[in-house]
Amino acid sequence: MxxxxxxxxxxxxxxxxxxxxxxxxxxxxxxxxxxxxxxxxxxxxxxxxxLGGIPELVGICEDENEIAVGAMTIHREVAASELIRAHAGLVADAAAGIGSPQVRNRGTIGGSLGHADPHSDMPATLIAAGASVLVRGPNGERRILVEDLITTYLTTTLEPGEIITQVRIPKGDDHSAYAKFHRRAIDWTIVGVAICIGDDGVRAAATGVADRPVRLSAFEEVLNGGGSLDDAIARIAEGVEPHAGLDGSVEYKKHLLGVLARQAHAEASSR
Amino acid sequence: MAVDYTTQTTGGIGDAVLRKEDRKFVTGEGRYVDDLKLPGMLHAAFVRSSFGHARITSIDATAALALPGVHAVLTHATLPVETGVLSASNPGGDVRHPEQAILAKEFARYVGEPVAMVIADDRYLARDGADLVHVEYDPLPVVVDAEQALEPGAPLVHAEYDSNLVKTLEHVTDGFDDAMAKASKVIKLRVDNQRLTPSAMETRGCIGDWQEATGEVTLYTSTQVAHFVRTFVSIVCGTSEAKVRVVTPDVGGGFGAKLNTYREEFAVCAASHVVGRPVKWIEDRTEAGVATIHGRAQVQYYEAGVTDEGRIVALKFDAVQNNGAYNMLLTPSISHLTLFMVPGLYDIQDISIRIRQTFTNTTPTDAYRGAGRPEATHGIERLMDAIADDLGIDAVEIRRRNFIQPDQFPYSSATGLVYDSGEYEMNLDKALELSDYAGFAARRAESEANGKYRGIGLSTYVEVCGLAPSAVTAALGIGAPGWEHSTVRLHPTGKATVITGTSPHGQGHATSWSQITQTELGIPFEDVEVIHGDTAFQPYGLGTYGSRSLAVGGIALYRSLGKVREKARELAAHLLECSMDDLEWTGSSWQVKGSPDRAKTIQELAYAGWTSASLPEGLEPVLEATTFHDPPNFTFPSGTHVCEVEIDPDTGRVEVLNYTAVDDCGNVINPLIVDGQVHGGVIQGLGQALFEETVYSEDGQMLTPTLVEYLVPSAADVPPMTLARTVTPSPSNPLGVKGIGEAGTIGASAAIVNAAVDALSGLGVRHIEMPMQPARIWNVIQEATS
Amino acid sequence: MTMGQTITVTVNGTVHTAEVEHRTLLVHFLREQLNMTGTHIGCDTSTCGCCTVHLDGDAVLSCSTLAVQCDGREVRTVEGLQAADGSLHPIQQAFHENHGLQCGFCTPGMMMAALGIIEQQPNATDDEIRAALEGNLCRCTGYQNIVASIRAAADQMARS
The missing domain is CATH 3.30.43.10 (Uridine Diphospho-n-acetylenolpyruvylglucosamine Reductase, domain 2)
Incomplete structure (x- = not known):
């Protein structure tokens, strides 16, 4: 076509x-x-x-508190970044698993966020990492939490004329991981769970279980209240609304949430 | 004649010669149809039905025609050729064969049915124009499920018939009822062999070039059957076959999907007639999902009457085949191939078969790699495991007890075939050894310790290929023969041209045919050029499908080579002034027995035959011979595949850990090519078992049109495999060859599903439908454990 | 209304200047305008990898890149693999020697992907090669000989 x-x-x-x-x-x-x-x-x-001709949109650097990733930085660079690996391993995990090598050589972190596909890997990991985006528009620059960026299918809170220029990821010791499940290697993620274990508690987000990436609030609440992982997983599907499709039923996707949360939590804890 | 491979070391029969086809492909110099440009060529795009079933109430092309660069918009009403004369086989003689107009006539009966055709300067403009054609539809009731289509009151796909039944194939042996009555137990199984999209990496495409001054029509098309296409193009265009030339450039895979005569092939010729310029159409992948035939789509009900010892004494097979909205070239005959192979490689003499073919509001089904035989093999091999499970007999043992034995060949099957040769336990034993079947229990225990289910599965198969003796194709109502053509032509320089009626599209015939030529005529491998796929060069060729090329086309070549050799002998006797009986063939020359100094090489004889300075009386000049070889019988490759899987109960993912294939395709011309065919075949079978399914919604929408939804596996999704061969030469042909193009696909799916069922057998699971995607397996486990 | 512009792209070392429509895909620019038909189109969805070429040294999909995006950049296609003297690139030679192709349609994209894999991971294991081939589909070979071809090519390139 x-x-x-x-x-x-x-x-x-x-x-x-x-x-x-x-x-x-x-x-x-x-x-x-x-x-x-x-x-x-x-x-x-x-x-x-x-946006491919704007040098300042490309590259990864840091300041005292945050990693700044230019919106046009390709997935391959994000996956390979030692800096990101050290502070937000789950973001590197996600970047390394997007599409194929050819896609990772072209696809960008900003594009992935702006496109707002509910099966996309990058937004959920950035939500769990507590990341924000810097956006520029006719009225200047503003900052939006990634969690507040995507509202529904292919829809963001960007105002007309705004573009994402930078992703800001908080620095911290990396106890984070992203676990996803898909059919073929190249396929869109059916369900993915991103977990960040930080000093202020656990943050978790998921992809594929709603019309947008979502925080797993009930799951976080149990863990941050001192509950067990099993108890947290028992409540993980609260508030999510996956759609049945050729890739699985609603029940299956809710079940996968728990399976992947366990994987991601184990991986995050071991890092 | 058995061939001794060990004596051949440099490009002859049996050698793993590297392919002579490769260089153009690895350098990007392959020439596929989309790579061809003709002067003045225009481009076509089709407007296709977005409804599963509808009356077309109006077609408004005004906006499209107003677009600069659009030359014409054609519809059924304006197509200047015969329409509705498309082909279909007719087994039994009473197949319902509705008219299939080139562009939909009044009704559209499946999503993707071509409704209008836009001709423009380039493909971008053609697509723009197609989007501007406004078609009004009046939607009609839709039926997509084959069994529902047979129910009373189901929506009628073709209103001119009183039901959706296309044809019922039936075959019942005289003793069936008695045998079934005597069975100590009847074991039943329903198997759904799902619809598949063939998905050759090159989609279809064609260029029609109608030369007004001469009335000649040239069609360049990505096909497996150039001559069939020519015959039908000549009928559609109302001209002589002698005026029609069909050229097959390099073809990027076919798998049966290009074994057809498609509407677009006729349409580009007609469009060229209208615009007076060549017209090219290249199928988009998304378009291919609806416009190119699908495969399989057969629901099967088995009832096996068995003894306490597990001998099958009677077998009942009742199936429904989803033909789609129309019959394509071989649609009604595909399930006849299923019928043939229902008993598999088991000695079952009492059998009852009924296959009901139905119309539905879906893309037509036809031949897809294996074509009717994978359906039979998958079903019987699932049934064997179900019987073994039911009777508490080992899956290996149940097969041994029912195998046709070596001393039973030639074996007359209950479905009317005569199996040529085979030693099924030899395949089985070799596969069991290579797969360390005996050591499986320990590996299962290891997986269980890791919380995984592990299973091992077998598939033992026989297939029918070498299509086909012409008497049989006639009996099947195919309306076309099954022979193949070859011409061998020696040039004055001693080099050879081989013209073959086969039509390779990845199978490496140029290499294999050169090997046969070297062995049989002594012309070096590199001195042989093989020509195929252009109707200007051959009197007729039947093409490449049904694993027929070597067993039929290769034998046609072998016989032409023998004719040339004998003609050379007559010439040599004349030149050496001896009798023909005094000569012996050295492999590359005729020499007087025992006198190496009195000899003529084949190259010398080629030159002598061409100069014709001194020919024996009655011998025509030039060493050249032509053969039309009609095979006396089919060939019957067989094999055993063993698969080991591990299932993750958390996700339902089935991972293939080990795969072993032992295949008997008779004698082998080129082991490298044979292994490649098995590799690819197995992975297509694995694709069906684990990933692939063509899905329609109830209202007839295609849910899997692109490679995003239709899951063709990549290297990352499939395992490496172990291959081995056994050899029982076919007695039906002088090379002792059988065929290998489809064997891998035929053997694979049941081995994988049987392994998964075995893995979950401890939960009481007895059957799993394909594709065994993770969500399905998870559901199976949930149901079994709840 | 069609809109376009003039672009200058270096393809396999040769500079080409041409007028293209803005919407023209790189793969169509190569095939239709430069008549370099070695790069193939196998899907509409960035799934099959048949159209893989290298853009400024990276393996990319030429069917999801606009020709105008390549203005001033360097493209390498299958036609640019073999040496000036006509000898085959180690990847081409390896695909031939290991029977890594059948119908040949996926082969150019497969080899260009292979080049990217070997450049990025010269010591890739068979499993890593398989993983990195996730975006290239082949319907003929079952991949076994493709993996063997890439393994052999990587070894050869490491030696030379």
């Missing part, structure tokens, strides 16, 4: 990109989700603006 007619511009600065998006263009980052949708004509933007 073939994309519909479109107008392409390549932004050379964030301001240029913001102006284009404000004028109605769809931002093109790695294109690994958007391009297939355009080829199938499930998406037919009249204009796209390529």
């Amino acid at each position: 073939i994309p519909s007619t479109l107008a392409y511009t390549k932004a050379s600065s964030i301001d240029e990109a913001v102006a284009a998006v404000a004028a109605g263009a769809v931002p093109l980052s790695g294109g690994q989700s958007l391009m297939p949708m355009m080829r199938l004509r499930l998406a037919a933007p009249e204009a796209i603006v390529d």
